[in-house]
Amino acid sequence: RGNGAISLQVGVGGKDKIKIGKIGGKDVFSSVELQKDVNELEYKKIKKTVKETVEEHSKIKDVNTNPGFVVLKNQPDFGVYQKAVTQVVLLDEIIGLLHRFDADFKGYKNRRGLIGATSSVSWESSDKTFEVIAYREKKKWGTKRLVDDESVKLMDKSTKTTFDNYDYKNNHNRVTPSSPCPILYGIRGDDTEELIDSSSMIKSELVESWLIFETNQGTDDHLRKKEISDVAPFESVIVKGTVEQPPYTIKGGHVLFKIKDSTGTIDCAAYEPTKEFRHVVRDLVIGDVVEVYGG
Structure with missing residues (x-):
C-alpha cells in the first residue's frame, strides 16, 4: 500500500481473539497470542498466496513501483527495523540477512521493496498506534470519494483517542487520501474499540470492507x-x-x-x-x- 510496508503473522491462534475488521460481509478476528506455527504445507500455500497477490495488485509499470515480499519462519532482530527508519539501508544488507534466515523472498524491478518488507516484519509493536482503514467497492476505484466532511468533524470532536482527522485552519479532511487507491478513509488512534465506533460515525459511500492495523504512526520511531x-x-x-x-x-x-x-x-x-x-x-x-x- 503506497510506500508503506505491511506484515502479517500467520499461525494457529488461541481461544482469545479480538475483532479487527470485516471482509466480504464476514467478521475478521486476530488471536491475542500465537499457539502453534504453520506446518510446511501451509507455509508453501502462504508463500504462493502472497506472491500471487503482490503480482496481481502491484502497479509494476509505474516508474516508482518497486515492490518486494518476504516470508520468514523466524523474526529478524528489532535493530533491522530501527536502522531502516533512522538511516540509509543498502539492499545488499537486506538480501544477505534474508539468505541467513533462509527466507523466501522476491523483489521486483530494483527490488527496493524488500527493504521495507524485511524491516516491517522486524518491528516490535511495543510503542504503537492503530488505524482503521475502510475500503471502497472496486468499481469506484479511481473516482471521486464521497466522504461527508461534517461527519468527520463530528467524529473528531466526539472521540478522545483519535488524531489527525481534520485540519480546521485549512478546511482539509485528513482521513481521506488524495491518490486513486482502493482506500476510502483511514482513522488513526490509540484505542481499537473507539476506532470502530469512530468509523461508524462517518457518513460516506458504501464501505466494502474494513480492517484495523497496528502502526508506527505518531511514535517518532524515526527520530x-x-x-x-x-x-x-x-x-x-x-x-x-x-x-x-x-x-x-x-x-x-x-x-x-x-x-x-x-x-x-x-x-x-x-x-x-x-x-x-x-x-x-x-x-x-x-x-x-x-x-x-x-x-
Whole structure:
C-alpha cells in the first residue's frame, strides 16, 4: 500500500481473539497470542498466496513501483527495523540477512521493496498506534470519494483517542487520501474499540470492507537526538540549538533559517505544505533556543 510496508503473522491462534475488521460481509478476528506455527504445507500455500497477490495488485509499470515480499519462519532482530527508519539501508544488507534466515523472498524491478518488507516484519509493536482503514467497492476505484466532511468533524470532536482527522485552519479532511487507491478513509488512534465506533460515525459511500492495523504512526520511531556535527545525510533527527540566521522565504513559499550548537551549524526549513507553522518560524529571532525535528 503506497510506500508503506505491511506484515502479517500467520499461525494457529488461541481461544482469545479480538475483532479487527470485516471482509466480504464476514467478521475478521486476530488471536491475542500465537499457539502453534504453520506446518510446511501451509507455509508453501502462504508463500504462493502472497506472491500471487503482490503480482496481481502491484502497479509494476509505474516508474516508482518497486515492490518486494518476504516470508520468514523466524523474526529478524528489532535493530533491522530501527536502522531502516533512522538511516540509509543498502539492499545488499537486506538480501544477505534474508539468505541467513533462509527466507523466501522476491523483489521486483530494483527490488527496493524488500527493504521495507524485511524491516516491517522486524518491528516490535511495543510503542504503537492503530488505524482503521475502510475500503471502497472496486468499481469506484479511481473516482471521486464521497466522504461527508461534517461527519468527520463530528467524529473528531466526539472521540478522545483519535488524531489527525481534520485540519480546521485549512478546511482539509485528513482521513481521506488524495491518490486513486482502493482506500476510502483511514482513522488513526490509540484505542481499537473507539476506532470502530469512530468509523461508524462517518457518513460516506458504501464501505466494502474494513480492517484495523497496528502502526508506527505518531511514535517518532524515526527520530534520534543528535548534536549537529553528528547528523548524516538522509537521517531523521532531533537537534537543539540557537537561531544563528533569521528566517527568510524563498520561491515556493518555503521558510529557511539556520541554527547552531557547540559542534556546528545546520540549515532548517519549514516547507510550504506546513502552512501556518511557517508563521511561527518567521517569528524566530537570532538567539532563540529551539528544538527542531526533521530529516
